[in-house]
Amino acid sequence: MKSIENSVLIAQLENRVEAHLKESIESFQNLDEGLLLKPASNGGWSIAQCLEHLNTYSRYYLPAIQKGLANQRKKGTNLQFKSSYLGAYFTQLMEPKEKMSKMKAFKDHSPVVELDAYTVVAEFIEHQETLLKLLKASVATDMNAIRIPISITRLIRLKLGDVYQFLTAHNERHIVQARRNV
Numbered sequence: 001m002k003s004i005e006n007s008v009l010i011a012q013l014e015n016r017v018e019a020h021l022k023e024s025i026e027s028f029q030n031l032d033e034g035l036l037l038k039p040a041s042n043g044g045w046s047i048a049q050c051l052e053h054l055n056t057y058s059r060y061y062l063p064a065i066q067k068g069l070a071n072q073r074k075k076g077t078n079l080q081f082k083s084s085y086l087g088a089y090f091t092q093l094m095e096p097k098e099k100m101s102k103m104k105a106f107k108d109h110s111p112v113v114e115l116d117a118y119t120v121v122a123e124f125i126e127h128q129e130t131l132l133k134l135l136k137a138s139v140a141t142d143m144n145a146i147r148i149p150i151s152i153t154r155l156i157r158l159k160l161g162d163v164y165q166f167l168t169a170h171n172e173r174h175i176v177q178a179r180r181n182v
Contacts, residue, residue, distance in 0.1 A: 037117050040177075049113070061151065065134050146159070
């Protein structure tokens with residue numbers, strides 16, 4: 001795995017997050033509640049469920065990232081990020097593809113059917129804005145040194161840069177899924 005300058009990686013991730021934010025505001029925020037809650041024609045999740053699934057991840061990872069950044073003892077001296085094998089694997093697994101395989105959501109991240117659609121969309125937008133702030137705050141940190149426990153087991157800890165890449169790819173995967181319902 002090649003290393004990449006923090007500033008380059010952060011710029012790439014910011015572009016993706018800004019695109020997610022823009023699409024959420026332009027495509028989802030003003031949709032009728034019925035459309036937001038309508039299940040996919042293939043029996044999959046509604047738009048609101050896709051976004052709520054992402055909200056469950058943001059509720060875990062954003063505070064964990066904030067804590068990791070706050071606990072960092074000094075500014076990073078290594079401003080080159082290199083993905084771990086596991087981090088690169090998880091990210092690649094989540095990247096949207098032409099033909100995406102279905103995955104079973106973990107119990108803690110499975111959205112219910114009955115949702116307040118507008119609250120879900122607003123929370124998703126807020127999370128994307130927070131993610132952008134955290135990305136900006138990470139440019140001058142050693143993203144190899146900060147380790148974040150993953151949501152499904154605290155025993156596995158990924159590098160901060162891997163967590164950012166996973167979250168962004170995962171968000172995009174489910175935004176693509178939600179977009180199919182519009």
